Amino acid sequence: MAAFGRFGSVTLRAVALCALVAVAGCSLTKDDDSVDEPDIPAGQMYNQGLTLMQNGKLKSAAKQFEQVDQQHPYTEWARKALIMTAFTNYRLGNYDETVNSAKRYISLYPSSPDAGYAQYMIGQSYFKQIPEVTRDQDATKKAIAAMQEVVDKYPNSEYVDDAQKAIVVARDQLAGKEMQVGRYYLERKEYPAAINRFKVVVTDYANTRHVEEALYRLTAAYYAMGIVPEAQTAAAVLGHNFPDSQWYKDAYSLLQTGGVSPSENKGSWISRTFRSITG
Template sequence: MTVKVRQQSGSSLARSAALGLLVAVAGVAAGCQTEPDIDITALASDIDPPDVLYNQGLANLQGGRLTEAARKFEAIDRQHPYSEFARRALVMNAFVKYRQGDYDEAVNGASRYLSLYPGDQDAAYAQYIIGLSYFRQIRDVTQDQRDSARAIQAMQAVVDRYPDSEYVEDAQAKIRFARDQLAGKEMQVGRYYLERREYVAAINRFRNVVERYPNTRQVEEALARLVEANYALGLTDEAQTAAAVLGHNYPDSQWYADSYALLQTGGLQPRENTGSWISRAGAALIGPDA
């Protein structure tokens, strides 16, 4: 992004403070002796122009000095809040916070940027930072998956609001991963119920996977578990339908082989009942390349 540099010698507030200091010093000195003139500009020299601070921030970022980079970007926000560099500094500081692992501050900074400059050319990047911040906090499927849901929402916003941005492809990949995590969590809970022979509760979890996350890696096992749970309840029609859908989409999988063998122990074979919810959900599946 090309940003027009405007030379500034310091904020008016800083100059007023410097002038006040000069008057106070002059008042004290007047009762003692005559002093030479004081350069007011020199008193305000501790406030650097925004372009200087911004370039220093970039240099520190490139050098891996993240804390110092953040300090420079934050200085722009404080000292030159209405400059052209303030916008760039805000989104860059959000990125620095992300790099530091301070994800809450990264989300806060990027969200503030979007609220102030929703139509700016770096808005897609700010939204992407929010998605990345949630994505990096995704835990193992045995843990809470709240951040998976947040990552999906944030990355979907990248795809929907900025379809031509360079971040769309990676956002879509991270959405697929996060959806697989949510499906994996459902599978983990479903297997727990299945082991406890709480078949209805297990079926509800496996159904969620098939209906809500049809294009994830978890669907293959979910269908096989539906065969197992329904067969255990004596719901052979549903078990046969689940096996038929599994065989249609994953004919070479071990899950299908195991499901087929289970049905054969009762003299049954896969057979699809088109009136079953499993059959309707199976129409949305796209097989092993999902």
């Protein structure tokens, strides 16, 4: 997933949590192992987890935070430990565990100030698992859905801006997947199947960088099928919205080989789609 940007607020928020909840005077662990003695006070156990985490012993820290939750359920320390369990697992790359802990946190503490943070970690966990465009994009769809919940349910959260940026990147990925499949069909001259894929890009992902190529590919596919008016419309819409695009120049040249030029049919689905987008 190296091709995707990183959003850094997860780490910053966790550091802030550590600073806010540390308890002065608590004894700390002396080795890598979490402490599972049942009589240790919840605050002390929690601080031991913080110390392990700050010393880079994330696995032990995650285990320690889990024990706080298990041994002192429904306490304020358990609440704090649960969000830190999600964070330490995120740092470890244990994204499924992060999602499970964060979802449990939201379920138990939906009105907590950190609920938006938990939801953001869910989105980030899926975002980090977005695969190459040639593979199944289930994680991409889950990332969009989770980040959209940050925007919709926690509009005042400090993570809204990052969530919106992640949605833009993930939607571009889904459009890229449709283009990849569409090109596959186009190369094999399976024109109706190719058109269906490019149509999805135009109707659902018109605000991504792939829409210009999608309109060109529609021009090519319709022209190859002999449906010249639709080819002309795709090229005309491309030229109207992206006049300086190389894809428009290619579409124009393609039509010229048959002695026709871009010409928009206002009744075409392509024309109607772009009118609805541009208002």
